[in-house]
Amino acid sequence: MMKKYFAPGRVNLIGEHIDYNGGLVLPAALTIGIMGTFKKRDDNKIGLHSATHNFSKEIDLADELVYDASNEWTNYPIGIITQLKKEGHFVPPCDIHFESNLPGGSALSSSAAIEVLTAFMLLQQSESKIDLVWLADFCRMVENDFIGVKCGIMDQFAVALGKADNAILLNCATLEHSYIPIELNDYCLLVMNTKKPRSLIHSKYNERKAESDEALRILQVTSGIKNLCEATVPQLDAIKDEIIRKRALHVVTENLRVKESVKALRFNDLSTFGRLMNASHASLKNLYEVTGLELDTLAEEGQKIKGCLGARMTGGGFGGCAIAIVHKDSVEELKHIVGWKYKRATGLDCEIYESEIGDGVKTM
Secondary structure (H helix, E strand, O other), rough: OEEEEEEEEEEOOOOOOOOOHHHEEEEEEEEEEEEEEEOOOOOEEEEEEEEEOOOEEEEEEOOOOOHHHHHHEEEEEEEHHHHHHHHOOOOOOOOEEEEEOOOOOOOHHHHHHHHHHHHHHHHHOOOOOOOOOHHHHHHHHHHHHHOOOOOOOOOHHHHHHOOOOEEEEOOOOOOOEEEEOOOOOOOEEEEEEEEOOOOOOHHHHHHHHHHHHHHHHHHHHOOOOHHHHHHHHHHHHHHHHHHHHHHHHHHHHHHHHHHHHHHHOOOHHHHHHHHHHHHHHHHHOOOOOOHHHHHHHHHHHHHHHHHHEEEEEEOOOOEEEEEEEEEEEHHHHHHHHHHHHHHHOOOOOOOOEEEEEEOOOOOO
16 A cells, blocks of 8 residues: 655745754745655565656665765665664665655755655654654754754754744744744745755855854853854954854844844734845855855845845755745746846856745645
8 A cells, every 4th residue: 555745845934054053943844845655565675766866776674774975865765764773663664756846956955855754654654643843853863963964953844844824933942933924915935946056065064064163162161152043243252263253143143133034024024024034145145155156146136126025045055046025016027037137147047936835744
């Protein structure tokens, strides 16, 4: 018997590169993502197949499984399987067929989606109830320890606990969370995909994490803060290294922007939220330096369109996607003008489409 499951991609509306610094983030699950079809086997193996990628892998559950770059995308489900076995969970022999409608390399968190999807479907076969907060943290640990990307919990949390027409206000230090309704009315959420390969993302992500850790180490000499997001702007004067201070300034001010954004959204003040999006992108460009020509072109040219309230990069950066809040009457104008200017600036064709906010991982 076959069973089908779904895990969404996600966008982060605001609060970038602060989840691993104990800050507040505001992600939302999308209605596009990864479908998984589960079918039991009679042997002791798991087959991992993809309709999207020209690569499959069969593993023996008796073998010791390790990260191997040649395993390509299958490293994500293999990491989940490995950790489930280590923690004593039953992992049933099966074939899993994955099919994605997430744009490749788009920074909409396909890695978190496949991690959460794999863990959810395997646990559902043997356990009646799954704690979704635990599931998100479990998958984050796999990404950190097995894959080697020192990310925070935001992506996995949004994929696991997403709710239609709501963003999640998540405190990444405590995992306290609440749902913030998103009422766009005459506006819509656009996703703008750079279509740029993201070859540097893992190394640069870990580099920024190390720089943030260094800022925290310096500040802890004279303060009792546990996470960098607890610092205040005046405290950053204690950091003498210009690069480290710039990284910390982004983290601290971005956390403040999330708080202001939540206030704006609760009053349905989309204009203020849009201005905060623009300020977030400028900080990611000038202080955290994770944008690049492609993301800057999409966000900054989008901001010039009359009906656009705000635009910013989303995700890890160095390619991937930007998002924009745009009046419905201005969508086609933005697609045409930004698409043309992007091609002229980068030589690449971008992809711009409307997106809706959906639910987290689920059985179909």
